[in-house]
Structure formats: C-alpha cells, structure tokens
Amino acid sequence: MKKVLMLSLVASFFVACGDDDSKPAVNPGVADGVITSLEDPDFDATNLKGIIGANIELPAGEYVLTSGLIVRQPYTLKLAAGTTIKAAAGGTDVYVIVEQGAKLDAQGTEAAPVTFTSNAATPEPGDWGGVILCGKAPISGGGTAVTEVVDHFYGGDDANDNSGVLNHVVIRYSGARINGEKEFNGLTCYGVGKGTSISNIAIYNGDDDAIEFFGGSVNVTNLLVVNAKDDMIDWTQGYTGTITNAYAVREAAYTAVSSDPRGIEADGNLDGLNPTQAxxxxxxxxxxxxxxxxxxALSDVIKIRRGSGANISNTLVVWSASATVAPDDLVDCTDSLGDAMASTSVTFNASGAILNLTDLKPGVNAASINVTAGTSGGADTSAFGWTGYAF
Incomplete structure (x- = not known):
C-alpha cells in the first residue's frame, strides 16, 4: 500500500490553469505543449503527449503515447471506439491522467474496444504507467490529497462526481514502478465518484496492481484481470463503491514474483496511519x-485490514492442480496497524486440494467469514466474450 501527502487544494498548484478553464488555451499556431485541436502543432498522432486544453476527440486509429498526457479540467478527451493508444516503453514517464473536473470518454464496443498497450516490439509488464482518473468524491478523513505518482489533487465532497465513461476498454503492460513505495497500476481511481461509468474493463500483464481505488464511490461492472504481478484488486483511503462481476486469474505459465501479491488487498485508511478517521x-x-x-502463490487470497470493511458475496476461489503452492492465508482480516471493521462479511465457495478452508483470521472485531467447499458462484464469464479470453 502507498503513502500520499494529504493537502488542502491550493490554487497555486494549477497556476497554468488560470481562473477560467472553460475556454481552450490559445495560441493555436504556436507549439506550447497544450493541445487545443487536431490541427494544433502540439498534436502529433505519432508523438502524443502534453496537456489536453480543449474538448478533443481522437478518431479511431493508432496513436503513439510518448510521455505524460494530462486531461486538464474542465475538458473531455474522447476516444472513439476502435482507438488504440500504444505507449512508448518509457516507464514512469508515459501515462494518461485525468484531472479533477476533467473527463475521459472511452466508449469502445465489443467489436471495437478502446485499447491502451505498449508500443515495444516485445512488450513487458511495466513498459508504461497506466490510466489514472482523479475525482472529487470523498476520501477517508475528508479534504483532498495528492496522488502517489505525478502529483495531482483528488478527493472532495461530491460522491456523485463524474470523471467520464470507460466501457469496453483494454489495458496492457502497465504498472511502471518509481520505487517500492510508488507505483502505477493498470487503472487507478483517485477519489472517483459514482457519476463515473466504468464497465467491461480488461487489464492484462501489469507490473503492479491491476486496479486500485484511493477513496471514492465509483462502481465497476464486468472486470477481467489477467496476470497482475501484485494485487488483483486493491482499495484504500475510504473506497465505498461496488464491484460487480469480476474475474481475476493467474495463468499456469505465470511465474513473476512480488513481495505480497493478493487477490484482494483492502485498507480502510491510507497505510493504516489514520485509524480514527471518518x-x-x-x-x-x-x-x-x-x-x-x-x-x-498469492500471499493472501483476501486481505482486509486497517479499518476497512467489505461485504463480499457470491464469490468463488479456485486453486488448480498446477498451482502447487498454497496461499499464506485464505482470508486474513488482521494487521498490526488495525484489523478489519466488525461489519465485514466474506462468503464464498472454494476449490483446490491444497487450500486450507479453515485458514481464516477474523481479527479482533470478529469479521464474519464463511467458506464452503464447492465450485459454484463467482463471475459470469459470458460477460467477457468480447475480450476473446479463453477461460
């Protein structure tokens, strides 16, 4: 889990934005790092980078992302169905981030998804950063904070805040790491509100978490995670949304190792440093x-700690015969910086000869954990037919 500096929003942070961001930044004939139209000299489909300073729509096609692409508020970056963004293998210098008040409109279709991937001849996990959304929804303790990477504000008091639409979106080879404390993920939602629509998302071969939530209230439907090196699903800092119909898998040929990978890693507050926060x-x-x-192995299949609650139901855990190492814990609701909250409820079926179905740690608050041997329940994989993934 990560450390982020908690700050009040100060206008000086966005000096370049000015007092009125409703008008595109001007000087369209001069390259100034701000893209205001597809005719702007700063726009280059083979060298996509800089600031989106107007409402921009990219037609379907291929674009090469070579550095950070920042969608400035109050503008929207729209990616047509079938758009592919190929990120140069520049590690932490290459990413897409949507500021508070800005939007990403990435509405692919089953036949023509929107894809973010590596441009390397031989792509690898961590080739580039990932996709980051920053919203104005509440975080634990209230107020605002600054993102773990690339320093943008998030948080606020608008649970219904809208950061755009992501539908039929694929993210591959993301998760570049700055160090052991700071990493990109596939999709990172910082204070993202439930006015945002996130559905039909497939995240493959990331070098850190597939998806992580720092507070916020956004709901996610139909999530596919394949071969995340660290956590499949991670939340912290007051996340209160819903995740419905998610399938997360490590394949038989997957051998990458990280320090404590988990199916779910859940913190109530940031790093457990603020256990009394509302x-x-x-x-x-x-x-x-x-x-x-x-x-x-995964360190834990499900780890809920540091004041987090959760209501987890209709879930299936499968440990196949090729998975020769058992997890450290099946469900662990304990931590030195605080156990899971008392209202936590985890119910699932589990299948796997080496799984210990009694390896359950409810913690001092006696979280409700119910595990039954069986193969029923879990995700409806038919929802992921558009990905072509073979289950």
Missing part, C-alpha cells in the same frame, strides 16, 4: 472469481 473503506463485492493456476 469515512473508512467499505465497498460491496458480488460475483467475483479468483483463480490461481500459477506455480507461485
């Missing part, structure tokens, strides 16, 4: 499948 994480998860086919 607004701790407490999301609802339903229709989740976690599968390990790999010969390397």
């Amino acid at each position: 607004g701790q994480s407490n999301p609802t998860i339903s229709g989740l499948t976690i599968v390990n086919n790999a010969p390397v």
Whole structure:
C-alpha cells in the first residue's frame, strides 16, 4: 500500500490553469505543449503527449503515447471506439491522467474496444504507467490529497462526481514502478465518484496492481484481470463503491514474483496511519472469481485490514492442480496497524486440494467469514466474450 501527502487544494498548484478553464488555451499556431485541436502543432498522432486544453476527440486509429498526457479540467478527451493508444516503453514517464473536473470518454464496443498497450516490439509488464482518473468524491478523513505518482489533487465532497465513461476498454503492460513505495497500476481511481461509468474493463500483464481505488464511490461492472504481478484488486483511503462481476486469474505459465501479491488487498485508511478517521473503506463485492493456476502463490487470497470493511458475496476461489503452492492465508482480516471493521462479511465457495478452508483470521472485531467447499458462484464469464479470453 502507498503513502500520499494529504493537502488542502491550493490554487497555486494549477497556476497554468488560470481562473477560467472553460475556454481552450490559445495560441493555436504556436507549439506550447497544450493541445487545443487536431490541427494544433502540439498534436502529433505519432508523438502524443502534453496537456489536453480543449474538448478533443481522437478518431479511431493508432496513436503513439510518448510521455505524460494530462486531461486538464474542465475538458473531455474522447476516444472513439476502435482507438488504440500504444505507449512508448518509457516507464514512469508515459501515462494518461485525468484531472479533477476533467473527463475521459472511452466508449469502445465489443467489436471495437478502446485499447491502451505498449508500443515495444516485445512488450513487458511495466513498459508504461497506466490510466489514472482523479475525482472529487470523498476520501477517508475528508479534504483532498495528492496522488502517489505525478502529483495531482483528488478527493472532495461530491460522491456523485463524474470523471467520464470507460466501457469496453483494454489495458496492457502497465504498472511502471518509481520505487517500492510508488507505483502505477493498470487503472487507478483517485477519489472517483459514482457519476463515473466504468464497465467491461480488461487489464492484462501489469507490473503492479491491476486496479486500485484511493477513496471514492465509483462502481465497476464486468472486470477481467489477467496476470497482475501484485494485487488483483486493491482499495484504500475510504473506497465505498461496488464491484460487480469480476474475474481475476493467474495463468499456469505465470511465474513473476512480488513481495505480497493478493487477490484482494483492502485498507480502510491510507497505510493504516489514520485509524480514527471518518469515512473508512467499505465497498460491496458480488460475483467475483479468483483463480490461481500459477506455480507461485498469492500471499493472501483476501486481505482486509486497517479499518476497512467489505461485504463480499457470491464469490468463488479456485486453486488448480498446477498451482502447487498454497496461499499464506485464505482470508486474513488482521494487521498490526488495525484489523478489519466488525461489519465485514466474506462468503464464498472454494476449490483446490491444497487450500486450507479453515485458514481464516477474523481479527479482533470478529469479521464474519464463511467458506464452503464447492465450485459454484463467482463471475459470469459470458460477460467477457468480447475480450476473446479463453477461460
């Protein structure tokens, strides 16, 4: 889990934005790092970078992302169905971030998804950063904070805040790491509100978490995670949304190792440093499948700690015969910086010869954990037919 500086929003942080961001930044004939139209000299489909300083729509096609692309508020970057953004293998210098008050409109279709991937000849996890959304929804303790990477504000008091639409979106080879404390993910939602629509998302081969929530209230439907090196699903700092119909898998050939990978890693407040804060994480998860086919283990299948609650139901955990190493814990609701909250409820079926179905740690607050041997429940994989993934 991560450390982020908690700050009040100060206007000086966005000096370049000015007092009135409703008008595009001007000087369209001069390259100034701000893209205001597709005719702007700063726009280059083979060298996409800089600031989106107007409402911009990219037609379907391929674009090469070579550095950070920042969508400035109050503008919207629209990516047509079938758009592919190929990120140069520049690690932490290459990413897409949407500021508070800005929007990403990435509405792919089953036949023509919007894709973010690496431009490397031989792509690898961590080739580039990832996709980041910053919203104005509440975080634990209230107020605002600054993102772990690339220093943008998030948080506020608008649970219904809208950061755009992501539908039929694929993210590959993301998760570049700055150091052991600061990493990009596939999709990172910082204080993202439930006015945002996130559905039909597929995240493959990331070098850190597939998806992480720092507070916020956004709901996610139909999430596919394949071969995340660290956590499949991660939340912290007061996340209260829902995740419905999610399938997360490590494949049989997957051998990458990180220090403490988990199916779910859940913190109530940031790093457990603020256990008395109001607004701790407490999301609802339903229709989740976690599968390990790999010969390397997850530290915990489900880890809920540091004041987080959760209501997890209709879930299936599968440990195949090729997964020769058992997890450290099946469900662990304990931590030196605080256990899961008392209202936590985890119910699932589990299948796997080496799984210990009694390896359950409810913690001092006696979280409700119910595990049954069986293969029913979990995600409806038919929802992921558009990805072509072979289950």
